[in-house]
Amino acid sequence: MMGILPTGAIPTEPQQRLSSVFWSLPTPQLQSFLQDEQAKQAWLKQVSERWPKVAEWLKEILYNSQTQPKWLSANYRDVVMTQFGQGRIGVIGDAAHAMSPQLGQGANMALLDAWAFSQSLQHAQKNQNIDWPLLWQHYHQLRRSSTQFYQFLSRLLTPLYQSDHWWAGSLRDLVFPWMYQIPYFRKEMAITISGLKTGPFQQLDYEQVAQLPKESKESSAFHLKSGSLTDF
Secondary structure, rough: OOOEEEEEEOOEEEEEEEEEEOOOOOOHHHOOEEEEHHHHHHHHHHHHHOHHHHHHHHHHHOOHHOOOOOOOOOOOOOOOOOOOOOOOOEOOHHHHHHOHHHHOOOOHOOOOOHHHHHHHHHHHHHHOOOOOHHHHHHHHHHHHHHHHHHHHHHHHHHHOOOOHHHHHHHHHHHHHHHHHHHHHHHHHHHHHHHEEEEOOOOOEOOOHHOOOOOOOOHHHHHOOOOOOOOOO
């Protein structure tokens, strides 16, 4: 898997625009990546077979002494927690449910964590005090099913994006466009990418998530709907 992301500039060189290049490798191959001239040539050949214009750009960068790239390695691991918080300590965001980034749900899930915590905090406030066991019980009710669904889906789809199986990418390119042509699947795909799914046939009510918090306890009520969102 390869990607390019414009990443702005650094304060000391504002005119020099930067980009980040992502290239997925099996962990055992990280140490030998671009270690010598032969490795560079082999990598550029791989890139040119998939993205010729980018290969030419990378070649200019690799062989320009003034623009030597800095390579950083990152290992993707699933973080699976049975409990997100206890007492006055809690874990949210990627720290609570890191996963391979095929679905691009890091920001969505972190925002929903914050929403769920605010709902749970309001639910657990009693006479200016916080019932922490009640708070985390409510938080788990709001976030457990959604987190488990996206973790399962991420593991399921990872081989379609990062795999040595020759058929995986072809299957993805064949099936996903076909699914998008069917209204039901198109809607489900949109809801999934929105971060609202809590199961194969359930999702959060977007209107409830988007509404401003109220002072009354009714605002902490939580509902699952099997057919929310306007049809796409």
